[in-house]
Amino acid sequence: MALLDVVLPVAALVVALAALRSARRRRRLRMPARGPMGTRARGATVGLAALVAATLAQLVLSGWRWQLVPVTAAALLLATVLLARALGRPAFLAGTVATLTLVGAVVSLALSWALPVRVLDPPPGPAAVGTTTLVVRDAGRAEQYGPSPGDPRELVVQLWYPAAPDAPVARGALIPQASAFVDLGAAELGLPRFALGHLGQVRGHATPDVPAVDAPLPVVLLAHGWTGFRTIQSDLAERLASEGWLVVAADHRYGALVTTFPDGRADVFDPDALPEFGTVDDATYTRASRTLVATFADDLGLLVRTLEQAPPDVVAGRVDLDRLAMIGHSTGGGAAVAACAAEPRCDAIVGFDPWVEPVAPAVLRSGPDRPLLSLRTEDWVGRPNETVLTDLHATLRAADVPEGRVRIDGALHRDFTLIGALSPAAPLLGLSGDTPSADTRTATAAWTSRFLDHHVRGSGPDPLADPPAAPVGVLEPAP
Numbered sequence: 001m002a003l004l005d006v007v008l009p010v011a012a013l014v015v016a017l018a019a020l021r022s023a024r025r026r027r028r029l030r031m032p033a034r035g036p037m038g039t040r041a042r043g044a045t046v047g048l049a050a051l052v053a054a055t056l057a058q059l060v061l062s063g064w065r066w067q068l069v070p071v072t073a074a075a076l077l078l079a080t081v082l083l084a085r086a087l088g089r090p091a092f093l094a095g096t097v098a099t100l101t102l103v104g105a106v107v108s109l110a111l112s113w114a115l116p117v118r119v120l121d122p123p124p125g126p127a128a129v130g131t132t133t134l135v136v137r138d139a140g141r142a143e144q145y146g147p148s149p150g151d152p153r154e155l156v157v158q159l160w161y162p163a164a165p166d167a168p169v170a171r172g173a174l175i176p177q178a179s180a181f182v183d184l185g186a187a188e189l190g191l192p193r194f195a196l197g198h199l200g201q202v203r204g205h206a207t208p209d210v211p212a213v214d215a216p217l218p219v220v221l222l223a224h225g226w227t228g229f230r231t232i233q234s235d236l237a238e239r240l241a242s243e244g245w246l247v248v249a250a251d252h253r254y255g256a257l258v259t260t261f262p263d264g265r266a267d268v269f270d271p272d273a274l275p276e277f278g279t280v281d282d283a284t285y286t287r288a289s290r291t292l293v294a295t296f297a298d299d300l301g302l303l304v305r306t307l308e309q310a311p312p313d314v315v316a317g318r319v320d321l322d323r324l325a326m327i328g329h330s331t332g333g334g335a336a337v338a339a340c341a342a343e344p345r346c347d348a349i350v351g352f353d354p355w356v357e358p359v360a361p362a363v364l365r366s367g368p369d370r371p372l373l374s375l376r377t378e379d380w381v382g383r384p385n386e387t388v389l390t391d392l393h394a395t396l397r398a399a400d401v402p403e404g405r406v407r408i409d410g411a412l413h414r415d416f417t418l419i420g421a422l423s424p425a426a427p428l429l430g431l432s433g434d435t436p437s438a439d440t441r442t443a444t445a446a447w448t449s450r451f452l453d454h455h456v457r458g459s460g461p462d463p464l465a466d467p468p469a470a471p472v473g474v475l476e477p478a479p
Helices: 003-028 042-062 066-086 094-114 178-189 197-201 234-242 282-309 331-342 361-366 384-398 437-457
Strands: 129-142 152-162 206-208 217-223 246-251 258-260 266-268 319-329 346-352 372-377 403-408 474-476
Touching (some): 003 042, 003 066, 003 094, 042 066, 066 094, 129 234, 129 282, 152 234, 152 282, 178 197, 178 258, 178 266, 206 234, 217 234, 217 331, 217 437, 234 246, 246 258, 246 282, 282 319, 319 331, 331 346, 331 361, 346 437, 372 437, 384 403, 403 437
Parallel strands (some): 129 206, 217 246, 346 372, 372 403
Antiparallel strands (some): 129 152, 152 246, 403 474
């Protein structure tokens, strides 16, 4: 929680304490209302000026957010009391209003702590980061999900890349078109809109639409999981981009929580694309899950074709598809395995709790024949998917293909995303595990960066032989 996020609550807290102390002193000494904060009004004038200055500073320096509603309402009443005293008039219920302001300030401070307007940690690489967004259509593939099946499949795609050295730097929004995202996302999660309203003010470190560095850019395709979205691992995307990679992620439409288009359109996920386990028979669930993973994998194939045939202007002539990796979380991890197996230029795969059960049996039997790193959280290790993943790694090992599995104890499946990092209250709400989310994210980035550097760019040590220094995560020996 940054200092600028709490200017008004802290100022209101101090002024309310002073006003409450003054009100109690007058009652104790049986003084009339026109006391030290009355006729001469020095204290009242100072307190009123402090509230006005703090309100202006909050608006100008940090902006407005819903977390400030309790303290703003109470501070307005307190300002009325102080103004009356500054004018030499009696102020009724001064102690009660000061107490309400104290409560409002504490509530706003608690909300600002639990749901802060964050700026992501800056990426560690040497380059500044640019980003751009485009919409791609697959004319040869019909949409299977949503209210209009049969239309061409359409994706919103975001790129992160190392910016040219002389490019301007400005922090872009974590969630573009945040208003539509918040409207639909809150409805789907069963939350009031204001609970997500601050997400539009969360910032990363990527500047929109600046020129890319004039150099060949190796490519990473990043696939989110079921009900994720394209910026749910923006910190990882920004880190890799700062280290020289072109990172490309799509909202896998109707599998993403919300897909927001630049023209204002927005779609929520289609729950029928993956029925809740146990609500349908096993055959129906297996068919739906295989179709979903195959759809995500085909989306990754579309991204490769787009980069090859019609890349955005900011990276045109710089895309190096001969150095290509695919990484993904959960459903996206299974899709990365399937898509890499189908793309000859794909050099390596990183999966975060990769859901490989629905991957086509033929791919699982033969393996993708590419280096594979799987990072797994404790709550997924005990699931049936682990047996399938272990067999896949054994198949690669038998073929002398580099592979490794890293286990992160105390972490939850969603700790691979930014969900837990957006609120320090996440552990209390069950949104992250006992292991701090920041440690899981740090380990994820360290393992991913070193694995891709070695197995795609041919630089640096192999983390399978020389693991990175990370706060959590253990490389498991081969069975």
